[in-house]
Amino acid sequence: MKEEPKGVGRMWNLYKMGGFTPAIASMLGSQNAQQMAFIRSINKEQRKQSLLDMPLRELDIVVFDLETTGFYPSNGDEIISFGAVHMKGLELNESRQFYSLVNPKRRIPRQIIELTGITNEMVQDAPDLMQVLHDFMEFLGRRLLLAHAAGHDKQFLNAALWRTSKISLNHRVLDTMLVAKWLEPKRASYALDDLLEDFGIPITERHHALQDSLMTAKLWQQFLIRILDRNITTLGDLYAYLSKH
Template sequence: MGFNPFVQFVRGIQGKLQTNMFGGMNSQNPQHIAFIRQMQRELENTDSMAIPIGNLNVAVFDIETTGFYPDKGDQIISIGAVKIIKGKVSEDSFYSLVQFEKPLSNEVKELTGLSEDDLEKAPPLSEVLISFFEFIKDMPLVAHHANHEKSFMQHSCWKLFRTPFKYRILDTSFLYRIADSNRALWRLEELCEFYSIPVANRHHALGDAKLTALLWCRLIEQVHKLGYSNLKEVYERLARFG
């Protein structure tokens, strides 16, 4: 799985710098232009599928949102991410609230601990996404039950940048279905408890990203013990047996 699509994504943003896509910032914004050009110089088309599974560096991320349906107006209100380098969770992390100027539902307030005051002065989503992409660069992404993250990232990138979200997100469930296919545990806290990972800061974007990263590392260990050396072999196993 090479990350040439990331090159296309960055070039797509570069082509859009002629318009006011970054909260009114125009094509002369030196920081964004420098970022785009540096990314183009640094990107390599690495085949992540063939990298030994214990050496695969990834960025694990999580988002908190106002609901489940971006096409119906639900929005991202925070993003958290942490890197895994050679099988170990790094201290290198990313976290940002996202500006939201409407009332939050009581359910979201109770679940996330966030309030309208927290989000009113936060940076807009366009700026947060640029900072997030700068943090992850061309690293593969990982999320727990990734359809939620994927749908919001796709919707946001198209709405803000008119650019498709080209990252492929690796889902923890891919590994879990191989590591322990006989157990019906799906919620993040259930899986963490099963693998003796202390659950803390649940429903906080960075907290959940860290829990997912620890879970990913444990699943990688389990899958490796079963004889799978890279993601290509994992995907082939899933394709054969579902």
């Protein structure tokens, strides 16, 4: 892992010793210090609520996806785009979307450019990670997160939160791949493309963070109908069933 710059280490030591806001502001800059404080407050608030008793028909969800330069944040791979859309129960609110490129401050590998269509020129003037993470957390609020094959996205989101704000994600993350494995245990493939095709969901632009979020949201709509048909009505009930598979 890369060693933290001395200034960042000193800032964090000051924060742990009492949170000297002027000292943090002088090292990070006042805007970054405010963004860090906001990210930490959103994450802290999330610990105060439990969504387990919430009816699935009323559950506020943010379906999200990240595009990255590779698979391993611990080896220097970075987020290059965030995409997300809001749902409440079965209702997909396509007007409430979030999308932003991120300047990864490193070169994007050729294979990632070919996969995502995101070039080095496109991210050159994009906002940095702290700014986009702040905006994403503001969009997210205290809602449940949902993604397909969520391990990758959660790993990068956790790494980003730790690097910028020294926190780990408190939000619950529901994985549509795990739901698919529970609903259809004998499927040959749980890849997003195959699930979209089999459920009759038009494939628009794959490996675009916002488009992947929208398609995953439409997949979740169909899964949720089947879940409710099984008389599973709360998030806690769903987690209980998923834990057995």
